[in-house]
Amino acid sequence: MDLFFYVERDSPVHRLHPVTKLILLGGLCTIALVLRSPPPLLAFFVVILLATIATGGLGNVRRVLVFLLLAGTSALLLWTLVGGGPTPLFLWMSREGLRRGVVAALRIDSFILAGVLFLSTTRNEEIVQGLLRIGLPYPVCFAFSTALRLAPSFIGTGLAVREAQRARGLDPDAGSLAARLRANIPLLVPTFLTTIRMTNHLAMSLEARGFGLQKQRTSLLVTHFGGGDLFVLLLLAALLAGAITSA
Amino acid sequence: MIDPVLAYEAVRFRYAGGHRSALEEVTLALAAGETVVLLGASGSGKSTLCLAANGLVPHFLKGEFSGRVLVGGRDTREHQPRTFAPFVGVIFQDFESQLFCTTAELEAAFGPENLGLPREEIRRRVDEALARTGLSGLARRMPATLSGGQKQRLVLAAALTAYPQVLVLDEPTSDLDPRGKAEVHAVARALSSGRQATALLIAEPEAEEAAQADRVVIMRGGRIARSGPPGEVLTRLDELSAAGIPPPAAAAITGHLGLPVTIDPGEAAARITAAGYRVRATPHQATPAAAGAAAILAARGLSFSYPGGPPVLDRVDLEIQAGELVAILGQNGSGKSTLAKLLAGLLPTPADAVLIGGRCAREIPRAEAGRRVGFVFQNPDHQIFAETVDAEIAFGPRLQGLDTAAVRERVEEALAAVGLLERRSADPFLLSKGERQRVAVASVLATRPEALILDEPTTGLDHAEVRETMALVERLNRGGHAVVIITHAMWVAAEYAHRIVVMSGGRVIADGPPRSVFHDAATLAAAAIKAPEAAVIARRLGSDAVSVEGLLGALARD
Numbered sequence: 001m002d003l004f005f006y007v008e009r010d011s012p013v014h015r016l017h018p019v020t021k022l023i024l025l026g027g028l029c030t031i032a033l034v035l036r037s038p039p040p041l042l043a044f045f046v047v048i049l050l051a052t053i054a055t056g057g058l059g060n061v062r063r064v065l066v067f068l069l070l071a072g073t074s075a076l077l078l079w080t081l082v083g084g085g086p087t088p089l090f091l092w093m094s095r096e097g098l099r100r101g102v103v104a105a106l107r108i109d110s111f112i113l114a115g116v117l118f119l120s121t122t123r124n125e126e127i128v129q130g131l132l133r134i135g136l137p138y139p140v141c142f143a144f145s146t147a148l149r150l151a152p153s154f155i156g157t158g159l160a161v162r163e164a165q166r167a168r169g170l171d172p173d174a175g176s177l178a179a180r181l182r183a184n185i186p187l188l189v190p191t192f193l194t195t196i197r198m199t200n201h202l203a204m205s206l207e208a209r210g211f212g213l214q215k216q217r218t219s220l221l222v223t224h225f226g227g228g229d230l231f232v233l234l235l236l237a238a239l240l241a242g243a244i245t246s247a
Numbered sequence: 248m249i250d251p252v253l254a255y256e257a258v259r260f261r262y263a264g265g266h267r268s269a270l271e272e273v274t275l276a277l278a279a280g281e282t283v284v285l286l287g288a289s290g291s292g293k294s295t296l297c298l299a300a301n302g303l304v305p306h307f308l309k310g311e312f313s314g315r316v317l318v319g320g321r322d323t324r325e326h327q328p329r330t331f332a333p334f335v336g337v338i339f340q341d342f343e344s345q346l347f348c349t350t351a352e353l354e355a356a357f358g359p360e361n362l363g364l365p366r367e368e369i370r371r372r373v374d375e376a377l378a379r380t381g382l383s384g385l386a387r388r389m390p391a392t393l394s395g396g397q398k399q400r401l402v403l404a405a406a407l408t409a410y411p412q413v414l415v416l417d418e419p420t421s422d423l424d425p426r427g428k429a430e431v432h433a434v435a436r437a438l439s440s441g442r443q444a445t446a447l448l449i450a451e452p453e454a455e456e457a458a459q460a461d462r463v464v465i466m467r468g469g470r471i472a473r474s475g476p477p478g479e480v481l482t483r484l485d486e487l488s489a490a491g492i493p494p495p496a497a498a499a500i501t502g503h504l505g506l507p508v509t510i511d512p513g514e515a516a517a518r519i520t521a522a523g524y525r526v527r528a529t530p531h532q533a534t535p536a537a538a539g540a541a542a543i544l545a546a547r548g549l550s551f552s553y554p555g556g557p558p559v560l561d562r563v564d565l566e567i568q569a570g571e572l573v574a575i576l577g578q579n580g581s582g583k584s585t586l587a588k589l590l591a592g593l594l595p596t597p598a599d600a601v602l603i604g605g606r607c608a609r610e611i612p613r614a615e616a617g618r619r620v621g622f623v624f625q626n627p628d629h630q631i632f633a634e635t636v637d638a639e640i641a642f643g644p645r646l647q648g649l650d651t652a653a654v655r656e657r658v659e660e661a662l663a664a665v666g667l668l669e670r671r672s673a674d675p676f677l678l679s680k681g682e683r684q685r686v687a688v689a690s691v692l693a694t695r696p697e698a699l700i701l702d703e704p705t706t707g708l709d710h711a712e713v714r715e716t717m718a719l720v721e722r723l724n725r726g727g728h729a730v731v732i733i734t735h736a737m738w739v740a741a742e743y744a745h746r747i748v749v750m751s752g753g754r755v756i757a758d759g760p761p762r763s764v765f766h767d768a769a770t771l772a773a774a775a776i777k778a779p780e781a782a783v784i785a786r787r788l789g790s791d792a793v794s795v796e797g798l799l800g801a802l803a804r805d
Contacts, residue, residue: 004389006349123349149347152391157629164630167593169617169646169694186642189632193676197628201344204303210332210409214363220356220370 004152005119007056012228013121014055018130020229025118027236032110034243038099041106048113057120064116072109076101124148125221138217146202154195161190250320251276252412252446253300253335257314260295260304269295271469272314277413280444282436284457284477287466288491288709289679293450294340296466297417299323300448301331319412333362335413336406340421340707345402346390351382354390354401358409369408376404380434395579396427403434413446414438421452421707424579424735426775432456452709454481454495458510465490482508493710496738496780499795504802512780516787519802526790527803541605542566543698543729544590544620549600551585559585561753567698567731572724574740574761575733577750577774583733586750587700590731592616604697618647621696625703627687631675636667636686639675643694661693665719681712688719698729705736717743738779741765741793749774762791 016024028048035041052061061068078101085096122130124145131141162172165186172183206212254276261268270292277283287293298304302323305312316323318331336358339345348354352373359369377383380400385393390401399419406414416435420428436459438445449460457463463480465473467490473480481487484502487494494502497515502508506518544567551560560582567573567590575583588594589601592608593616601608603619611619624630633639637658644657662668665685670678675686684704691699701720705713713736721743724730734740740747740761747764749757757770764770765778766786778786778793785792785801792798 004349004391008387123353125349125353146347160624160626161629163588163593164624166613167591167617167622167624168630168643168690169614170642171613186630186632190629194626194628198341198344201339201341202347204298204307205339205345205347207307207328208301208303208332208337209358209405210329210361211357213329213332213361216363218360218363218366218369220353220360220366220373222366 005060005116006123007060007120009056009121011055011121013051013117015226015228016121016232017223017225017229018122018126019133020225020232021118021122021126022130022134024232024236025114027240028114028117029111031240031243032107032114034240035107035246036103038102038106040243040246041103041110045106045110045113048110048117052113052117052120055117055121057116060116060120061113064112068109068112071112072105075104075108079104119148123221125219126223129219129221129223139212142211150195150199153198154191157194157198158187158191161187161194164190250278251317252279252319253277253415253448254317255296255299255314256317258296258299258316259313260299260310262295262308262310265310268469269310270299273469273471274314275464275471275474277446277448279412279446280439281462282439282447282449282460283462283464284460285448285450285464285466286452286454286457286490286492287450288452288711289681290468291466291490292469293466294417295469297337297339297415297448297450300413300415301335301337302326302328303337329361332358332411333409334411335415336409336411337415338402338406338417338419340418342399342402342419342422345405346398349389350387351390351393351401351404352377352386355404355408358405362409372408372410376407379407379437380404381430394427396423396430399423399427399431400434403431407438410443411445412443413448415448417450418452418707419449420456424577424775425737425777426578428456429777432459453493454487457481458495465492467491478510481510484508491709491711496795497784500781500784500798503795503799512784513787516784519784519788523805524788524802525805526788526801542602543569543604544731545602545605546586546590547600547602549586549589549597551589551594551597559753560589563753563755565590565748565755565758567729569697569729570724570727571746572721572730572744573732573746573748574744575731575748575750576735576737576740576776578776581750581774582753583750584702587622587702587731587733591620591622591700593622614646617643617696618694619697621691621694621699623688623691623699623701623704625706627680627683630687630690631683634674635672636662636675636678636689637671639686640690640693643690647694657693657695661689664692664723665689666715679712681708681715684708684712684716685719688716692723696728698731699723700731700733702733703735704732705734705739713739737765737777738781738794741779741782742796749776751775761793765793766791 035044080093080097080101083097083100085094087095089095089098128141128145132138170183170186255273258270258273259268260270285293295304299316306328318334346354348357355373355376356369359372377386380403382400382404420431435447439447458477460477463477464471472490473486481495482498484494495510497512498508498510501515501518506522509515546563546565549560549563552558563586577583589596592603592611596608599607603611631639640658640661641654644654662671665688667685675683704716717739720730744761747761748755749770751774756773757764765782771778781795781798782793785798790798790801792801
């Protein structure tokens with residue numbers, strides 16, 4: 001089972017410099033924050049969606065689909081509840097509240113999708129390089145990328161533990177909510193302990209392979225700042241300026 | 248010796264909180280290009296010795312340390328372990344946790360990147376190391392998608408790119424199938440004789456590969472009990488036995504017959520023949536399966552693939568009867584574990600291809616399937632969660648809804664079966680790996696399954712622990728349980744199983760008693776598995792025995 005987001009492709013987005021991709025991620029999120037009316041936000045959302053699909057991230061979009069729907073719906077409902085306005089529409093909803101809800105939902109889903117686009121096109125090692133280039137210390141960058149990497153192995157361990165407990169007759173999905181919560185203890189304890197043990201081995205392995213030995217670390221990955229990067233940054237700046245003036 | 252590349256001088260070490268020393272006055276030196284194999288039981292100090300080679304002991308794993316370890320003349324106490332990265336590569340037993348990059352080539356580049364080498368140099372070293380370990384075609388693959396043997400070779404490649412003078416490998420092949428083992432050992436041998444003449448220190452639980460080493464070191468209770476050339480050390484049967492190391496089959500057989508002891512199978516056969524021994528016909532034991540009885544577990548034309556994946560099983564037919572002890576052998580990825588999980592009803596089965604107790608596995612609820620077929624997973628740590636051994640074992644029976652008295656009875660019975668009555672109040676996490684494995688077996692036994700499936704029950708255990716675990720499996724089997732074990736340990740299959748099922752590419756390619764399977768050269772080659780050494784000697788003598796005892800029983804003097 002593939003638990004990573006990165007998709008091996010040679011798309012124009014993949015070829016961008018990691019720093020450009022980081023700026024792109026930040027820029028896309030800023031635009032989503034700045035836009036305040038539903039139509040341009042919807043158009044913006046669709047653009048990111050198409051970009052993600054075009055760069056090979058359709059599988060990843062499917063993986064986060066439930067999450068997108070959940071986050072979108074809850075943002076929508078919450079804002080219709082608290083973002084009241086003078087024009088009643090339906091039951092508790094006001095026209096203004098609904099509009100705010102739609103904006104919030106599109107905004108949060110744009111954030112998620114921008115993240116998916118970034119992770120689908122950027123290797124862990126590139127993220128580290130990008131963060132290094134913008135001035136973060138190496139151990140901090142490495143900790144960040146290790147966290148990204150540990151997530152899949154954590155899930156992998158969790159699945160193995162679940163299988164082992166099911167073999168003993170445990171059915172983690174049966175019964176009331178309380179019963180299901182109780183059934184999770186035999187899953188959580190071994191998962192956490194196995195992960196802690198693994199992290200310890202990982203730390204020893206890093207040390208044994210000379211991690212932190214040199215202040216200036218070199219890299220096998222070649223990253224060029226090219227015409228594509230310049231184009232994307234200029235386009236992003238133009239979009240951002242447009243979004244700010246229109247808002 | 249001229250300038251050892253790695254030297255231990257009177258090293259003593261006791262882990263913080265440990266009640267006895269892990270290392271006692273260990274003195275050992277390795278010269279360039281030398282291969283030293285460390286043999287010893289669990290707790291003999293092998294791993295600690297490995298971890299002291301670059302100062303992880305005592306910098307990372309703390310405790311009382313005395314004496315000194317010199318790497319290229321530099322004292323490990325005075326420098327951080329990372330400073331030794333260019334000189335000594337240390338590879339731990341658990342290879343999964345040593346892979347953390349997103350492609351094989353980036354994994355191999357991690358070390359030289361830390362050393363700050365120029366990119367062209369890193370590229371050159373990465374390509375070279377991947378070629379040496381046979382991974383050139385897999386440079387862009389994600390490490391998680393590699394097979395066990397490939398992962399282990401990648402860990403090796405990642406250490407090689409630092410161009411170390413010494414490589415320390417702690418049980419580098421214990422999780423691997425026979426082909427994976429052979430691949431790793433071939434790479435290691437090529438290194439020591441190669442241009443760089445890397446010195447190798449390899450810790451192993453069994454003597455299998457030790458005969459090829461320049462020197463064998465026996466460890467016992469943290470001390471070096473014996474050190475010398477393989478032919479000298481591995482023929483001292485009493486000393487090996489005292490250290491808990493199984494002797495090579497050739498040595499065991501010649502020693503038992505009172506002949507001059509040798510570790511070479513061909514030489515052993517020659518000595519046995521010269522001493523006037525002949526093979527006599529022995530009546531073969533019948534398989535204890537009740538003829539005509541309904542199978543407890545059955546697969547009928549079973550094909551299977553994981554969602555979106557390639558086919559894993561291809562029209563498998565298999566029946567397991569009550570009272571049978573069956574070993575399933577085959578390479579990693581041959582479909583063994585998937586077949587076992589399907590037989591236990593742990594995976595959704597296609598139509599009526601799997602029957603448990605004559606009923607379609609699909610129609611049996613999870614709790615009931617768990618009662619009928621017990622499944623012990625390879626890693627006991629994936630299931631142990633309770634604070635005491637008692638509570639851990641009681642978990643299964645409680646899930647079955649039994650009352651307190653009945654649960655009590657089941658726990659007693661299971662504790663007695665695995666010999667852990669005295670450790671019942673212990674915290675399972677403080678037990679040894681062998682004991683934790685037994686807790687896992689007991690917790691499954693307490694559900695009183697009719698059939699028991701064990702996935703690699705002996706991995707990571709030393710010889711005495713393997714013997715204990717297998718004696719337990721044998722007792723359970725005699726008590727009426729049908730037992731299926733998946734294993735890479737050929738001698739375990741040869742000695743304990745009534746029947747051997749060989750899998751290759753998702754198919755069953757052989758199914759029969761060990762005597763026929765282990766003497767069927769075509770099957771062994773097709774599945775890339777190796778007959779146990781005792782079977783190799785037996786064949787030279789014209790016997791179909793597969794174990795040391797079996798062969799000894801078949802020999803008679805003129």
